[in-house]
Amino acid sequence: xxxxxxxxxxxxxxxxxxxxxxxxxxxxDLDQVIVIERGFSSPWSREMFVQxxxxxxxxxxxxxxxxxxxxxxVLWWYVADEIHIVNLAVDPAFRRRGIAKRLLDTAFDCGxxxxxxxxxxEVRAGNAGAIALYESIDFRKVAIRRGYYADNGEDAIVxxxxx
Numbered sequence: 001x002x003x004x005x006x007x008x009x010x011x012x013x014x015x016x017x018x019x020x021x022x023x024x025x026x027x028x029d030l031d032q033v034i035v036i037e038r039g040f041s042s043p044w045s046r047e048m049f050v051q052x053x054x055x056x057x058x059x060x061x062x063x064x065x066x067x068x069x070x071x072x073x074v075l076w077w078y079v080a081d082e083i084h085i086v087n088l089a090v091d092p093a094f095r096r097r098g099i100a101k102r103l104l105d106t107a108f109d110c111g112x113x114x115x116x117x118x119x120x121x122e123v124r125a126g127n128a129g130a131i132a133l134y135e136s137i138d139f140r141k142v143a144i145r146r147g148y149y150a151d152n153g154e155d156a157i158v159x160x161x162x163x
Contacts, residue, residue, distance in 0.1 A: 083111035
């Protein structure tokens with residue numbers, strides 16, 4: 001289930017002085033990833049991340065790093081001709097700087113390199129900030145999964161983007 005900041009819908013202009021590096025998620029990143037993940041109502045466990053980063057044929061990931069600090073991450077699956085975004089999060093101190101969009105762009109580039117045709121994701125119906133971000137990069141709503149989120153029964157909106 002993708003994650004996003006869910007805050008105000010106006011995107012901040014990326015900080016030109018912020019040096020961000022993107023690289024595959026590694027086991028050594030997990031302490032910092034888990035801290036960011038704990039900010040969500042249904043956080044993934046360490047074991048879930050370990051399993052994902054070990055399955056390179058079907059799963060891929062990237063972290064955004066500023067200095068030694070992991071400030072965001074994205075995980076996705078390769079399914080047939082699509083990438084399916086399963087987790088996206090940015091450290092609250094680094095939100096509204098275009099990091100989530102850049103993480104998604106790295107996922108899209110990886111998908112295109114493997115000849116994927118579309119990107120899909122689910123987002124909480126009440127997460128207006130995330131929905132606005134996804135729509136701003138050409139995702140469109142294609143379905144609703146009723147009661148999808150186990151923690152509170154919230155619906156998920158299924159979104160799709162052509163790569």
